[in-house]
Amino acid sequence: xxxxxxxxxxxxxxxxxxxxxxxxxxxxxxxxxxxxxxxxxxxxxxxxxxxxxxxxxxxxxxxxxxxxxxxxxxxxxxxxxxxxxxxxxxxxxxxxxxxxxxxxxxxxxxxxxxxxxxxxxxxxxxxxxxxxxxxxxxxxxxxxxxxxxxxxxxxxxxxxxxxxxxxxxxxxxxxxxxxxxxxxxxxxxxxxxxxxxxxxxxxxxxxxxxxxxxxxxxxxxxxxxxxxxxxxxxxxxxxxxxxxxxxxxxxxxxxxxxxxxxxxxxxxxxxxxxxxxxxxxxxxxxxxxxxxxxxxxxxxxxxxxxx
Amino acid sequence: xxxxxxxxxxxxxxxxxxxxxxxxxxxxxxxxxxxxxxxxxxxxxxxxxxxxxxxxxxxxxxxxxxxxxxx
Numbered sequence: 002x003x004x005x006x007x008x009x010x011x012x013x014x015x016x017x018x019x020x021x022x023x024x025x026x027x028x029x030x031x032x033x034x035x036x037x038x039x040x041x042x043x044x045x046x047x048x049x050x051x052x053x054x055x056x057x058x059x060x061x062x063x064x065x066x067x068x069x070x071x072x073x074x075x076x077x078x079x080x081x082x083x084x085x086x087x088x089x090x091x092x093x094x095x096x097x098x099x100x101x102x103x104x105x106x107x108x109x110x111x112x113x114x115x116x117x118x119x120x121x122x123x124x125x126x127x128x129x130x131x132x133x134x135x136x137x138x139x140x141x142x143x144x145x146x147x148x149x150x151x152x153x154x155x156x157x158x159x160x161x162x163x164x165x166x167x168x169x170x171x172x173x174x175x176x177x178x179x180x181x182x183x184x185x186x187x188x189x190x191x192x193x194x195x196x197x198x199x200x201x202x203x204x205x206x207x208x209x210x211x212x213x214x215x216x217x218x219x220x221x222x223x224x225x226x227x228x229x230x231x232x233x234x235x236x237x238x239x240x241x242x243x244x245x246x247x248x249x250x251x252x253x254x255x256x257x258x259x260x261x262x263x264x265x266x267x268x269x270x271x272x273x274x275x276x277x278x279x280x281x282x283x284x285x286x287x288x289x290x291x292x293x294x295x296x297x298x299x300x301x302x303x304x305x306x307x308x
Numbered sequence: 309x310x311x312x313x314x315x316x317x318x319x320x321x322x323x324x325x326x327x328x329x330x331x332x333x334x335x336x337x338x339x340x341x342x343x344x345x346x347x348x349x350x351x352x353x354x355x356x357x358x359x360x361x362x363x364x365x366x367x368x369x370x371x372x373x374x375x376x377x378x379x
Contacts, residue, residue, distance in 0.1 A: 015320050016327035049345045053338060116342055 014097075018087040022070055022098055023063030031062040031158045037294040038162025038177055041240045041301040046166045050116055054165040057113035058158055060105050061125045065132040065154070068102035071095050072137045076203040102133075113165075121164040128157040145208040152185030153178075159294075176235040180293060183228040187221045187260060188286035194218070194263070195276035195283070214271075218264045221282075225260035229253045232293060242300030249296065252289045259285050 035058045039051055046054070070077065070088055078089035087093035106129045114122035136151030156178045163174035193209045194217055200207045208217045232253055236246040259282035266278060347353055 013317055013320055014324070016323050019327075047345055047349065049341050053342060056338075112338075 014087065014092045018092045019101065021087050022067040022093060022101065024066035024069075025063075027066060027155075028059050028062050030155070032059050033291075034177075034181065034294055035059075035158035035162040037297055038159030038174060039166050040162075041173075041297050042163050042166035043239065044166045051165070053116045054113060054121065054162070057109045057116065058125060058161055061109035061113070061129050062158070064102045064105035064109060065129045066102075067098045067105070068129075068133040069137045071098040071102060072133070073141075074098075076142075076205055079203040080199045082198070117165045118168045120168055120170070121161050124157060124161045124164055128154055128161065131157070142205055145206045145211040147206070148189050149186050152182050152189075155185060156181035173235070173238045173240045176231060176238060177297075179231045180228075180235060181290065183224060183231050184286065184290055186224040187228065187256075188283070188290070190217050190221050190224075191259075191263065191279055191283040191286055194221075194271070195279040214268055218266070222260045222264040225256055229257065235293075235297075240297055240301065242303060244299045244303065245293070245296040247296075248292050252292050256282075256285055256289045 032055055036055055039046060039054065070086055073083075074086075074088040074095055077083035077086050083089065088095055088098055106126070110122050110126045110129070113125055132151070132154035136147065136154055140147040140150055159177040159181070160170065160174045163177070164170065190208060193207055194214055198207065198209075201210045208220060232249045233246075235241055236249050259278070262278045263282055271279060
């Protein structure tokens, strides 16, 4: 009789495990901001070309998510939040994630180039490079300012959307980039203040752990103040309008008030009410970004409607 | 006793195979759609002809023998 060795069934991945590699939640933000960048641009894009372009941007974002999970598998395994991701859980082999990530990056970039133009494809390729190499490989484990510079990767999508339509870069697209870029640090640090993480055990320098919550609170306020002029300036470009300006003023006041409250608190008070303010400001930061981009869309629709 | 035993692993493989099949099929639709849109955008489908490795005189820039200006 012959012995039969069965491969452990747990090693075989499901389709959902591969989808999890692409970080679908991050992808949704990328798709939304890229779509707004494309729609507010002064040049009309054929709907099907626009659909393919957004799909390419989404696949590019997903591919960089897979590359990030491939590189970070060692630290993901050490943290509770990420230990169930497909690679540390053993359902997807690291090599599979690397292969998928590289292949889909090339695929998305080339298809975007063929469907639209070289600049949009170049920006997408640079975004993938920036997120994977500059953020994941280089900065994430090196400096507590990692998310400040790494945030640039998340800020590129509206610029790519704009480039899909116009074939160029402009003040408008640069300011949409700057808006997300400046928004990322206070958004993320507000979260870091109330989420008990184990980044320290995994050897990832987070501002809350390297410099403590006091310094983090200072940073949240400082970056929120720096964010305001960017947000308002965008309202005075060709894509701004009354709806955007009104929304921006209100959202900035709301976010500034929250950042001020965060700055004005001691750790004891925060712990006493279970980080109520920090959690609230984190939510406000989400409304802030979403509100800005929705307002841009509304103003664009009003312009098209001739209002 | 039935000899055909369905292992749970086969179910997962089937799911994956269907997923990949669906992805490939949508990719075909995508490229076909892009082609249709791009050709229609040309206005004249004849313009779709491009250099394919062999000499095609109709693609050469035409010059007026009298003036030398390109037409």
